[in-house]
Amino acid sequence: MANIVEITDLRKSYKDGFQALKGVNLGIEEGEILALLGPNGAGKTTLISTVCGITMPTSGTVTVGGHDILHDYRAARSMIGLVPQEINLEPFERVINTVRFSRGLFGKPSDDAAIEKVLRQLSLWDKKDNQIRELSGGMKRRVLIAKALAHDPRVLFLDEPTAGVDVELRKDMWQIVDKLKEDGVTIILTTHYIEEAEAIADRVGVIAHGELLLVEEKTKLMTRMGQKELEVQLTETLTEVPRNLQSDDLALSSDGHALIYTYDTNAERTGITKLLADVAAEGLVLRDVVTRQSSLEDIFVNLVKEDAT
Amino acid sequence: MNWTAVRSIYIFEMFRFFRTVAQSLLAPVISTSLYFVVFGAAIGSRIEQVEGVGYGAFIVPGLIMLTVITQSIANASFGIYFPKFIGTFFELLSAPISFLEIVMGYVGAAATKSLIIGFIILITAYFFVDFSIAHPLAMVAFLLLTTISFALFGFILGIWAGNFEQLQIVPLLIVTPLVFLGGSFYSISMLPPFWQAVSMFNPVVYLISGFRWAFFGTADVPILTSLLAIGLFTGVCLGIIWWIFRTGWRIRQ
Numbered sequence: 001m002a003n004i005v006e007i008t009d010l011r012k013s014y015k016d017g018f019q020a021l022k023g024v025n026l027g028i029e030e031g032e033i034l035a036l037l038g039p040n041g042a043g044k045t046t047l048i049s050t051v052c053g054i055t056m057p058t059s060g061t062v063t064v065g066g067h068d069i070l071h072d073y074r075a076a077r078s079m080i081g082l083v084p085q086e087i088n089l090e091p092f093e094r095v096i097n098t099v100r101f102s103r104g105l106f107g108k109p110s111d112d113a114a115i116e117k118v119l120r121q122l123s124l125w126d127k128k129d130n131q132i133r134e135l136s137g138g139m140k141r142r143v144l145i146a147k148a149l150a151h152d153p154r155v156l157f158l159d160e161p162t163a164g165v166d167v168e169l170r171k172d173m174w175q176i177v178d179k180l181k182e183d184g185v186t187i188i189l190t191t192h193y194i195e196e197a198e199a200i201a202d203r204v205g206v207i208a209h210g211e212l213l214l215v216e217e218k219t220k221l222m223t224r225m226g227q228k229e230l231e232v233q234l235t236e237t238l239t240e241v242p243r244n245l246q247s248d249d250l251a252l253s254s255d256g257h258a259l260i261y262t263y264d265t266n267a268e269r270t271g272i273t274k275l276l277a278d279v280a281a282e283g284l285v286l287r288d289v290v291t292r293q294s295s296l297e298d299i300f301v302n303l304v305k306e307d308a309t
Numbered sequence: 310m311n312w313t314a315v316r317s318i319y320i321f322e323m324f325r326f327f328r329t330v331a332q333s334l335l336a337p338v339i340s341t342s343l344y345f346v347v348f349g350a351a352i353g354s355r356i357e358q359v360e361g362v363g364y365g366a367f368i369v370p371g372l373i374m375l376t377v378i379t380q381s382i383a384n385a386s387f388g389i390y391f392p393k394f395i396g397t398f399f400e401l402l403s404a405p406i407s408f409l410e411i412v413m414g415y416v417g418a419a420a421t422k423s424l425i426i427g428f429i430i431l432i433t434a435y436f437f438v439d440f441s442i443a444h445p446l447a448m449v450a451f452l453l454l455t456t457i458s459f460a461l462f463g464f465i466l467g468i469w470a471g472n473f474e475q476l477q478i479v480p481l482l483i484v485t486p487l488v489f490l491g492g493s494f495y496s497i498s499m500l501p502p503f504w505q506a507v508s509m510f511n512p513v514v515y516l517i518s519g520f521r522w523a524f525f526g527t528a529d530v531p532i533l534t535s536l537l538a539i540g541l542f543t544g545v546c547l548g549i550i551w552w553i554f555r556t557g558w559r560i561r562q
């Protein structure tokens with residue numbers, strides 16, 4: 001399928017000379033959910049702002065739906081909805097008016113049914129006549145989303161949609177995102193929460209120091225980068241790893257009831273067969289065998305650590 | 310051209326005005342009334358006539374100009390500075406609109422507001438003094454040109470300003486003196502020759518003179534010169550805005 005967003009060698013240096021993006025290449029497929037992970041100051045917001053027209057690229061090109069964001073900005077921007085990282089709203093304005101305003105700005109004729117649909121979708125309908133300042137923080141964030149959706153965008157950028165949002169609301173947000181995906185909206189979200197990427201993304205991109213370190217399907221990433229742990233639970237309690245079994249990959253669990261073997265799922269030989277044979281030869285009796293996969297979080301921490309060195 | 314967007318901005322801004330309509334209108338009405346009491350009644354009673362017009366009536370055009378100019382600048386500069394200040398400006402930048410549409414929306418709304426205020430002052434003035442308007446159409450046209458050109462100026466100011474102090478210092482330090490010294494309350498011909506010559510460098514002189522001509526048929530400078538001056542001012546403002554638009558100065562990083 002053709003990419004709905006195509007970013008080619010995108011660079012951004014701010015006026016003070018700081019290079020926030022160092023040649024980013026990224027294709028975003030229509031209908032997918034892409035999560036961008038990265039530490040503070042990685043360049044996530046800069047990347048999104050550039051695609052959305054808020055900052056000017058220093059070099060490189062971006063197209064949205066085939067339209068260049070500079071030369072054909074009207075067509076490109078018409079397709080985009082943006083939910084910024086900061087909650088920027090006029091405190092004295094009424095919810096429904098700000099959403100109407102956003103729709104109008106994008107050149108869509110006023111349509112009360114469409115506005116109602118968006119507000120209901122975000123559970124804001126009963127707050128529609130409230131002033132923004134009368135809303136809770138989570139509601140304000142939803143107003144931002146409603147504004148971004150008011151013109152039926154094909155691509156939605158969510159810059160840290162769940163920062164400072166409680167667990168309940170975060171789950172709500174994931175549902176909203178899921179629903180949007182069903183409607184065919186392409187979603188790019190940035191987050192610091194790995195579990196968020198794990199929970200909703202189709203693909204994950206990792207950014208650090210203005211560079212896109214990788215973009216990969218979430219499941220592939222987790223298997224490719226994944227280290228697995230095999231926990232061999234025993235009937236007896238050990239005080240140390242038996243001499244014949246000792247190796248760097250094998251450790252004793254803290255309670256002494258299990259041996260923990262770490263292996264790489266990509267390796268030609270995982271060494272599991274040999275391990276189990278050795279365990280049997282040692283005269284140990286197995287109670288159970290459990291495998292565990294490392295989370296995106298571990299992968300992420302490792303990647304960023306590697307990049308820093 | 311994204312007219313829907315222009316209309317959205319315009320309506321949104323006008324709503325802000327009507328939400329605070331009492332204070333938006335009350336303040337200029339009260340201050341105008343005070344001017345009439347102080348200048349028109351107290352001082353004016355000791356001044357016979359200026360250029361064949363009673364002093365109370367003579368200051369009406371200047372007073373309207375004074376308010377309309379300050380209001381146009383204040384409305385437009387605040388209108389565009391406010392979204393920058395609270396951070397909603399990103400929406401304007403990410404929308405499929407050109408800078409021209411942003412300008413039309415904000416400047417249009419600011420000019421409309423000060424036009425309304427201008428007419429309210431005109432009506433207020435009728436309660437204090439008797440006067441008739443010699444060239445009503447020219448008067449309206451002058452008022453319209455003034456509101457638009459100074460709203461353009463205010464827009465530039467609002468884009469330039471980095472904080473509220475800067476937003477206020479320019480009108481306070483530059484515009485108010487120019488307007489006061491522009492012949493709001495006197496005829497330039499009443500000044501000594503040297504100051505008359507200096508006054509010719511004050512663009513507001515041409516505005517007030519032209520506006521007064523629309524009221525009473527007499528002016529300090531020829532009406533065409535006045536038109537030329539305001540046209541020039543509008544042109545300069547448009548040029549600066551075009552340049553801002555081209556370079557993204559203070560707008561896009």
Ligand SMILES: Nc1ncnc2c1ncn2[C@@H]1O[C@H](COP(=O)(O)OP(=O)(O)OP(=O)(O)O)[C@@H](O)[C@H]1O
Binds near residue numbers: 038041043
């Ligand atoms: N206007 C600016 N002028 C100069 N430098 C800037 C500007 N905006 C951002 N930067 C710098 O660019 C880098 C990337 O910032 P950006 O906001 O894109 O990071 P981020 O990945 O979104 O971080 P966070 O997770 O904290 O939101 C940072 O070092 C930041 O200081």
Ligand SMILES: [Mg+2]
Binds near residue numbers: 044045046159
């Ligand atoms: Mg950010």
